[in-house]
Amino acid sequence: AQTVTQSQPEMSVQEAETVTLSCTYDTSENNYYLFWYKQPPSRQMILVIRQEAYKQQNATENRFSVNFQKAAKSFSLKISDSQLGDTAMYFCAFTLSGAGSYQLTFGKGTKLSVIP
């Protein structure tokens, strides 16, 4: 069974600064996808960034980037130039690729507060 661990229940960052959220996972499979989802207060969860395990290059989406270390089974999210709108719960998630339901396995989440 796959597991995802987010070791930081809460974090805060000053506006315009950089913050890194940690995520580790455990799997015996080789082909999978990793995701970071964001859930702002009272709003629905949206996908921030995705990483295919077979790709060595780290994914980047504007101010969001990941540090994917496959051997270490680590998938951290870096948010640069933090903005007030980045305040949210952030969930790291995993799914196996190939045949199957593509169900997501989530971590417990990290509550990020951006301070003005």
Place this chain on the structure above:
Amino acid sequence: EAGVTQFPSHSVIEKGQTVTLRCDPISGHDNLYWYRRVMGKEIKFLLHFVKESKQDESGMPNNRFLAERTGGTYSTLKVQPAELEDSGVYFCASSQGPLGGNSYEQYFGPGTRLTVT
């Protein structure tokens, strides 16, 4: 394009009562998922529909939970009878099919907060 919608947004019921949650996926999405987050714990997978068929229901906690997807469109999740431990937020998500490209990407609804007292 409308996103995934869920109804109701919040439901408060007494132990032993029945509650039905509804999810309307994005139009054209064959895959529909139900997840649940119990307070302080991870979001957990419940089940997956492909069109009207249950593809994977390995996450359903027990037979008090019944999910249906009529005609491959909207889905309902019924809890009968509800227990205290069923309290939590129930999320629905949908994705395109067949797989390929980014079709595995799941779009989430706002969730239904269920409180059993």
